[in-house]
Amino acid sequence: MNIWQVVILSIIEGITEFLPVSSTGHMIIASSVMGIASNDFVKLFTIAIQLGAILSVVVLYYKRFLQSLDFYAKLLVAFIPAAVFGLLFSKKIDELLESALTVGITLFLGGIILLFVDKWFNDPVVKEEKKVDYLTALKIGFFQCLAMVPGVSRSAATIVGGMSQKLSRKAAAEFSFFLAVPTMFAATAKKLLDFYKEGQVFTGEEVKLLLIGNAIAFIVAMLAIKTFITFLERRGFKLFGWYRIVIGGVIIILYLSGHNLQVI
Incomplete structure (x- = not known):
């Protein structure tokens, strides 16, 4: 990867990580268009720059992270299912990550669901994320x-x-942001551990690219989160649904047309 490819991928990560549009799908399209070759460092890079996005949540909501141990306990409860399933089905998940067609189909189908979400769940009871109980956290x-x-x-x-x-759109989005912190941190830590277990080390250039990528993802994610919350409260999910349908459709068409979509 060159510096401009790093900048573009990091901007995409910052914008899409906390929006309901799949950062993976966007990474596939961007990497394919730019002709980025998939290798161990590129795969690690796309995971590691999530740290910058994580930091944006901590900075924007720092008061929430300082209030109580109960907050962390709920995040832990919500994190456990992904941790367990991730360990049990890691090989199958890695196989699915190699399929651009899977990404296209799930983007498309998820877009259809988002077209109707606002109508399905239009009577929220929990208006603030801090009022989420432990059972609800586990279900999420x-x-x-x-x-x-x-x-x-x-x-x-x-x-x-x-x-x-029964969470409001804002409460559900904010809990999603907070849950991303332990989830994405764990995913990044595992990827780094695997990288070093294979006897690989970063070059000076790779360290520089990681620092630049995380800095850009941090700044862009902060802007994306603020914009997303405002938009979500006013407009809901329908636009995101149509957007996913278009992006998913593009991936499916390109795949079926024989284009080599590079999964990273």
């Missing part, structure tokens, strides 16, 4: 497991999961 955690199928979108799965449990 199981919804997060759906995002192990590439293209589903972790954000979409957890927000829809929260709304199904």
